Amino acid sequence: MLRRTFPSPEALRRLPFGLADVALILGTLVLVGLIARVGAGTLISFVPPDVVPSVNLDPVNLPYYAGRSTLRMFIALFCSTLFTLIYGYIAAKNRRAERVLIPLLDILQSVPVLGFLSITVTGFIALFPGSLLGLEAASIFAIFTSQVWNMTFSFYQSLRTVPPELDEAARLYHLSAWQRFTKLEVPSAMIGLLWNAMMSFGGGWFFVAASEAISVLNQKYTLPGLGSYVAAAIAKENLSALGWALLVIVVIILLVDQLFWRPLIAWADKFRLETSAAAEAPESWLLDLxxxxxxxSLIAQLFTPVGEVVNRFLSSLTPPSPIHKVDENQQVLSDRLYNCALLVLIGALLVAGLHFILITVGLGEVFKAFWLGLMTLGRVLVLLIAASLIWTPIGVAIGFNPKLARLLQPVVQFLASFPANFIFPFATLFFIRANISINFGSIxxxxxxxxxxxxxxxxxxxxSIPTDLREMAADVGLHGWKLWRKLIIPGIFSSWVTGGVTASGGAWNASIVSEIVSWGQTTLTATGLGAYIAEATAAGDWPRITLGIGMMSLYVVGLNRLFWRRLYHLAETKYHL
Structure with missing residues (x-):
């Protein structure tokens, strides 16, 4: 006879969900409601040459505008992450693909946001006829192009410097390509990828104004958002509206830090590649909640079987690659054929470019663009040297000291996320009143x-430097320059190179908005390639847009090939843990 058992009074009194669950459910509902409210504004009808309703400078509209801009930023970040994982993996795993993808990444990184907008706005509008989604997609794509290159370089470099003992262990255990990707490669790259994603997100704010107040090919399109609000405030010399916008962006940055980045940093600490735990792990109240x-945990239990099925399926599609001896003669022949084909392609592109230049702008304009590029190159080099001397020691101090990190990380995140071009109007006023040349001020x-x-x-x-190595260095009495030479420089070299190459590309890109600044009717223009491209883009001068972007790409790719790529090789062969 079956006996029926009843739950105890204690079990009956135990609630299935606690206060933490209630808070999470309410927070999720509020977030979904906000996304629905803000996203509804992207579905209105729009047919060029119609004009999108102008931005209203009443501060009451700022929360809505901030929501529109923030939603674009997160959609661009999601797309950037997908692109990073796919593009970086292919470039790191396929030697032949790497020869094309990494130089292509150099070129794409060097193309300014205005260059992408010039090409893509019309295409996106045609892709979504009769809807504002076309302009929204163009804006998101512009933000994507300001975020993605830094993340991709970081992930690629992390894959190239996976610790050899872990790589050997993965081979011994016959992990499939999918298992290696999820169990080794992404976890080993997680900390660097996360910090670069934070930097990329902050860098995206820098180009929000350019992506929302679009002026290309003699046509102007304006989307509601913080960037277009600031652009309108600058055009009308409205300091009060500009002040309200700065206050709102401060609130947005603090909220994103607390609700998004801080929990991710605390969660990613488990991916540190070391045998001993960190002295003090990062904390987040939201992650604790x-x-x-x-x-x-209940949702995770429901989806665990589905995840296991997906993992088994993807593992079966990506079996472990067999270890076999490569025929060196065949490899050399194949490489030569590949190099010949690549040279033919490059030669054809150069001939086509030269023909285009000669029949449109002329050779004199080419020399002018080259000279302007040298001026911008000088500013970039000064910036890189000064930033390395100032910020590398500060970054090491924050990374080594958990208490200092807890104190300064919010400050650093705020400074990096704050869209610097939002304070350009104040800088412009300062340059005008202090009689400072924009040729120096643009640096x-x-x-x-x-x-x-x-x-x-x-x-x-x-x-990422293991705690046990730092403790050992302290035990043997390493300090000062000797500590830097023996531990810190080798430990951070790979990351510093990634920071240097992306800072270089970011500086070239930032020259577009830094070499020509305005306040109301007053415009300051520096002598440089960035100002040249900005002026050509505003005028819709396609030949000079193409020449300027091509010249900037040549400078960036040349610098990367001659300098940064050699440092990458040094990081892969000598200076990595």
Whole structure:
């Protein structure tokens, strides 16, 4: 006879969900409601040459505008992450693909946001006829192009410097390519990727104004958002509206830090590649709340079987690659054929480019663009040297000292995320009243957007140095320059190179908005390639847009090939843990 058992009074009194679950459910509902409210504004009808309703400078509209801009930023970040994982993996795993993808990444990184907008706005509008989604997609794509290159370089470099003993262990255990990717490669790259994603997100704010107040090919399109609000405030010389916008962006940055980045940093600490735990792990009140709730674990249990099925399926599609001896003669012949084909392609592109230049702008304009590029190159080099000397020691100190990190990380995140071009109007007023030439002032403006790449990568590199190595260095009495030479420089070198190459690309990109600044009817223009491209883009001068972007690409790719790529090779062969 079956006996029926009843739950105890204690079990009956135990609630299935706690206060943490209630808070999470309410927070999720509020977030979904906000996304629905803000996203509804992207679905209105729009047919060029119609004009999108102008931005209203009443501060009451700022929360809505901030929501529109923030939603674009997160959609661009999601797309950037997908691109990073796919592109970086292919470039790191396929030697032939790497020869094309990495130089292509150099070129794409060097193309300014305005260059992408010039090409893509019309295409996106045609892709979504009769809807504002076309302009929204163009804006998101512009933000994507300001975020993605830094993340991709970081992930690629992390895959190239996976610790050899872990790589050997993966081979011994016959892990499939999918298992290696999820169990070894992504976890080993997680800390650097996360810090670079934070930097990329902050860098995206730098180009929000350009992506929302679009002026290309003699046509102007304006989307509601913080960037277009600031552009309108600058055009009308409205300091009050500009002040309200700065206050709102401060609130947005603090909220994103507390609700998004801080929990991710605390969660990613488990991916540190070391045998001993960190002295003090990063903390997040939101992550503690999620861990205290029961709902996330219940949802995870429901989806665990599905995840296992997906993992088994993907593992079966990506079996372990067999270890076989490569025929060196065949490899050399194949490489020569590949190099010949690549040279033919490059030669054809150069001939086509030269023909285009000669029949449109002429050779004199080419020399002018080359000279302007040298001026911008000088500013970039000054910025890189100054940023490395100032921010590398600070980044190492933050990465090594948990108490200092807890104190300064919010400050650093705020400074990096704050869109520097939002304070350009104040800088412009200062330059005008102090009689400072924009040729020198533009270096400061460029640094406001580019220097953080070096700082964030220095922090990530210092945090990735195992605690046991740092303790051993202290035990043997390493300090001062000897500590830097024996531990810190080798430990952070790979990350610093990633920061340097992305800071270089970011500085070239930032020159577009730093070499020509305005306040109302007053415009200051520096002598440089960035101002040349900005003026050509505003005028819709396609030949000069193409020449300027092509010349900037040549400078960036040349610098990367002659300098940064050699440092990458040094990091892969000598200076990595």
């Amino acid at each position: 999620i861990k205290a709730a029961r709902l996330p 400061l403006l460029m640094s406001l957007g580019a220097q953080w790449y070096i700082l964030f990568n220095s922090i990530a590199g210092a945090m």
